[in-house]
Amino acid sequence: MTALDSELAREQAYLDEARAQLARMRELAESLDASKASDAVSGEVLGWVLARRIASLQDDPRTTLFFGRIDVEPAEGPAEQFHIGRRHVSDEAGDPVVVDWRAPISTAFYRASPTEPLDVVRRRRFGVDRGRLTALEDEHLREPDAADGAAGSILAAEIERPRTGPMRDIVSTIQPEQDEIVRSDVTVSVCVQGAPGTGKTAVGLHRAAWLLYSFRDRLDRSGVLVVGPNRAFLDHIGAVLPSLGEVRVGHATIETLLDHGRVRAVEPADVATLKGDARLAAVLRRAVWSSLVRPTEALVVPRGVRKRRVPAYEVAGIVDELAARGVRYAAARDLLPQRLAHHVLLEMERAGDAPDDRVQDAVAKSAAVKKYVASIWPALDPQAVLHRLWSDSYALREAAGDDLTADEQAKLLWDKPARTKGAARWSLADMALLDELDDLLRRVPSLGHVVLDEAQDLSPMQLRAVGRRASTGSVTVLGDIAQGTTPWATASWEEAMRHLGKEEHDLVVLDRGFRVPAVVIEYAARLLPVMAPGLGAPVSVRDNPGRLELRPVGADSLAAEVVVAAQRAAASPGSVGVIVPDRDVERLSAALAAAGVEHGRLDLEHGDDEDHQVEVVPASVAKGLEFDRTVVVEPAAIAAAEPDARTGLRRLYVVLTRAVSELTIVHAEPLPDALA
């Protein structure tokens, strides 16, 4: 037995002991009896807490309880060892056997470096296979030859481990620059610009888990939300937080978040871009507040045989005061009846009556006051306001002020106005405007934290909509300007963060590439100078350079060659993505089926599952996904499907950067010049 073997055996024994301690903790929790609580309600709450605790103490035999260890030798105090894992385990005495990766002590595991050892003398990482320790890798941080920032073989093995199904967590190998983002304080909004595969999504999800652990009470109440581009993407990432023990995080797409009606219209890019412009916020604000009608007649309230009056100028004063208070339109309207009733009361007192609060209530609820309020402060709903703006050129001109040119107004008006708001054919861009209106009427409640992925694709109005859901909380914004594929994609993070209402933020650039191997990233990076000048390619951290193969073929044999490439890619374990121009999905899927290549088909609504090794992926759905090996079909057609050349090349860049190990390009048309 080598020294390494015996060390591994010792660690395995420690793991067995940790498992026994976890079982003990679980048995203890199971033995507690919720029915002993003092009353039924506390019993129910206690029962619920216990059930959650027992569930959290389940041992998953497929993983280990720890993936790393640090040996710490502080200048003062005793030397100690800590095993780091996905959850905390303690012994009978309450001493830690395994510490949670999110606990403050674990920071050193992720951040210690030879230049800043943080009292760590040794960092150990474990290789794991089906719940057993199979390898260990030690870094001695005080030794002069310890390299800074090197990607060890366990990191490489972790990345290259064949994948099927959804994305995995990266707790065992979070890198120092990633850890700094993960552990940013709950009050700090962070914006991460990172090239493909630099771990943005992984970092955002781990940040959510860390925040929930570190600020549990606060965030349990206010909530944490992850926003991603589409359902397929959410399916891809959906297992990460549950695997970290966090099931309380909501996941949404922009469509599900801004669900103010059915999207039934697709509009030209220039109209959608204009509707997404931040100037629309001022237009909508004006449309809402200009609904107020200057009172010209007194409020008259019959009380018995008398009539009480509040003169118009006095009502105007009340209205002005409410409108100036910064309260939302509908919320201020709710206050108006009591304000008016109060003035009626004052008038009664002046006349010698002695009315009490009940009289004020009765007046506020009277038909006369209701009718009067409706005449000067009309009730609004978002759909009615937007329906009017898009149908009525006069209303739009009034609301537009100096913010929109006549041409722009003409562009926004419907050619054939819907007769009623119910019949309106709303577009996706309208949803963000309806959300803005909703918030102008009544404040949309804020969550504690929002993680926004692929943020570069959102319009200013969509960013505002996400931002208002974090108005009193913070955000983690993840994206890559070079992967912006919407006509309204953001060109600057400063600007995007301003639309989100987070001018104060930390901007971090991630540039070490984990997913994409060197030959593939270098090839894809040829597109950068053309479609995102100024942005650099990531530097691949992987020793394995990967494999890139170009297969020019005749147009007649394209489908057959795609089948061959897919079969070859599927010959070894791991996921395969056949990424094709959207128009070719049917045809190529049929060719694969005819050749007996079993596969799934992704679309915006359906993500990868564990049922299929091979997935056919429309180019428009590939963003954010990854596969061990990809076959990319007809790059020129993928680029040509977009409305302009720049967006086409950006789409292609996204598609070319989905591979973890191998990229095969099959094409009959010449490749775009930028790739040649």
Ligand SMILES: Nc1ncnc2c1ncn2[C@@H]1O[C@H](COP(=O)(O)OP(=O)(O)OP(=O)(O)O)[C@@H](O)[C@H]1O
């Ligand atoms: N520290 C790490 N250890 C192990 N794997 C990592 C690490 N960081 C990132 N990865 C892996 O690299 C891959 C890419 O990560 P991720 O999807 O988060 O990148 P991204 O920056 O969001 O990419 P894209 O912009 O292409 O969507 C994932 O498989 C992720 O698990």
